[in-house]
Amino acid sequence: MNDSIYKSIKTLPPLDDTVIKIQQICRDENATIGELVDVIKKDPMLTANILHSANSPLYGFSREITEINQAVNLFGMATIRGFALYGAIKQNFKIDLGPYSLNSEQFLDIVSTQNALAFDWCKKLGGEFLNVISPASFLMEVGKIIIAKELIESGKADEFKKAFDEIKSLKELSELEISLVGVDSEEVTAKILEQWNFEYKVVESILHINDFANAPTEIRDYSAVLNVVKNVINVFSKFSEEGVATAKANLKTAGLNESTFNQALEKVGV
Secondary structure (H helix, E strand, O other): HHHHHHHHHHOOOOHHHHHHHHHHHOOOOOOOOOHHHHHHHHHHHHHHHHHHHOOOOOHOOOHHHOOHHHHHHHHHHHHHHHHHHHHHHHHOOOOHHHHHOOHHHHHHHHHHHHHHHHHHHHHOOOOHHHHHHHHHHHOOOOHHHOOOOHHHHHOOHHHHHHHHOOOHHHHEEEEEEEHHOOHHHHHHHHHHHHHOOOOHHHHHHOOOOHHHHHHHHHHHHHHHHHHHHHHHHHOOOOOHHHHHHHHHHHHHHOOOOOOHHHHHHHHHHO
């Protein structure tokens, strides 16, 4: 890995104590919703951020969510964990995505929309999907922040942006990132999450997004879900015909349920 990028990852601040406690609770099979609510309520800023995110029109709830216990019951612990991590990204990172032709608001909108689609789809898929995919979908783009920083500091931002404006696919983007900084954003994200002591399934599902077919068997479906979501909503476009077509082709390759995906797409992609 590029030494500068490695150093940037190693010098990232740790997650704050509240988010760490939330992580621990959400990974504990014996933890209760009440324990999670109690931790969140002790942090007024986090409480406000979670309620703000939970009331986004993307999730389509018919009534306003005004209490944390409401939010936890409606979204589940995994997605509340994701909201907390989303807030940590906004707090801990200086977001300058100029090389990707994005401002910070556009980037954060991409992240939140990716989660909304993943949340609705994974609720229908059942099993462990939501526990892995909900936090992963909030975090899978964070490596771009580090890569953009490296491009700017190394004087390669204009070269990258010129090439970026000429490409359209996630495969081409991965190749471009590797050609200029030696690593793609998925690998950078995985390294960040390793440093933050994330569980294996979340880290590996992100690491194998671009090559889900060759992911470890226990990871393959999670990486495929993230790949599908990322093709629909990404730094190039949101809900484009081409992106949706690619997503559905990859969905079929992975053997995932197309009906549940179409339902989620219809709800969120409006």
